[in-house]
Amino acid sequence: MTAIPVPRTDYAARAQTRRRSKALAATAVLVLIAVFWASPVLILVGTAVKTAADFDAHGASSLPHSLTFANFKAAWNVGQFGTAFVNSGLITLVKVPTGVFLAALLAYSLAKLKINLRRSILFLMLLGLTVPIFIAVVPVFTMLRQVGLIDNIWGLLPPYLAFGLPFEVLILTGFFKRIPHEVIESARIDGASELNIFLRIVLPLSLPVLITVAVLDAVATWNELVVALVLLSSPGHRTVPLALLNFQGQFTTDFPALCAGILIALLPILVAYGFLQRWIVSGLTAGAVKG
């Protein structure tokens, strides 16, 4: 490039090089920050694959000198994580679609249908965003005890549905309001029933926002602790957070196995996050920025 002595080009090229090296420097700094930010998880992984002897000799923060999967095997056998994955998976698979569907029906009614008390219903529903679940656990516990749903994962369903609704309704009402009336009106003129309009036109149009809400809801459901702690007791009925709490209490000295167990418990959500993070990011920003 220096072979062609054109000052302007040279200047532009140098400016571009400078910009690029500035971006590289900024990237390097941010990568360091990101590694630091991820370090608790990285240390966890590093420790989980170490033999006990390696851990005793070199501690947690050194790179592994050994590589073993025995810790995972030990942790898996003690932690009963398989059962917990099934329980959390079942409740999430049933709760999320049900909750999103119920919320969508209500949100559509508030956004597009004729309904009296619209303002009051919306306010009452959104007030639920602020309500801590502590206020409900005692009566929910006694209600479910009466019908024999204590220590049964399906007992989680009613409170999870109720406490999930406010957020879902907030996001979905905002989205449905932006669907043009004409789309719905012309379907009405063609004689479509209200339910058909909702199922065949509104829901398909709203697929991206429905997926976003479902993903956020699934993360919250999978991770929930308070209600599960109150309602569930026997080992076979534990969800992932409960299994992890119980596991933590059993491995107080074998740190590589403790780390392996934590990692097993976190793995599904980490993998899911890797695949679904775009929905999470867009959902959070859309929900909050619009509001």
Add this chain to the structure above:
Amino acid sequence: MIADTMKTAPRTSPGLPRQLRASRLARNGSLAGWAFAAPALIVYLAFLVYPALTSLSLSFTSWNGISPAKTYVGFQNYVNLVHDSVVQTAARNNLIWALVTIAVPMALGLALAMAVNTRVYLRSLIRTVLYMPAVLPLVGVGTIWGWLYQPAGVINNLLTDVGLGSVTHAWLGDSTTAIWAITVPAIWVRTGFPMLLYLAALQGIPAEYYEAARTDGASAWQRFRHITFPSLRATHYIVLALSLIDTAKVFDLVYAMTDGGPGNSTQVMGTWMYFNVFQSYNFGYGTAIAVVITLVAVIVGIPYVRSQARQLV
């Protein structure tokens, strides 16, 4: 993309007379509206509103959770609450929690968003890593950090390695440091959310503002002070409101890391309520604690709820 098309679509239908539209709406009536609303409303009323009101009425009894009789005790639980030294500790801890786990994540989130918003490579990967802690179950976060904080754990070892051996500490075992130690993983978890929102907002500030300011010779601080910060006002409000609502719900990290100890020094209102109800069987007293947290949370949250409701109606 669908949403964008919709936003620009005309609001009123040109082909359809207003009268006809109105009459069709009236004929479909509010019956459909209520039919659509009913399932969610029933679930909400039965499992959120009704339990909340039941808790309120239980808080005026001395019920133990088992006996059929629920003796009415008036405001006695609330009087006891004021004199309960653990409630005082818990209220103080909730306040510390609110201040630290709102202010620090907001400031850190803004700083990180500004750093990520410059010309960098790997932006979305970096953003993904920084938000990652927020999706982990809090019990998992608490378990990891509880292990890092062990007396002979990673944090103390690192301090010793860098010559700060005198600072090493039983972070969670000492009642003066324990609650502060628990706020660190909370900050780790909570920084990603403001970062995402600030990043989205920063990308919406027109570059011309900065160019004009630079032409006028504004310093970096002046550009931040007079362009960036004011442009983020709506985001500050949303982050603050959502964080305030969330802070009353603190439970998982405390429960997983210290179980309220040592000596009840890390109890927060949520955990103290849980202990009273499910370990001491003071259902009446426990629900009174729940009523107090809920009232505070709802009152603090009402301005946000109103602003959201106004936009949606």
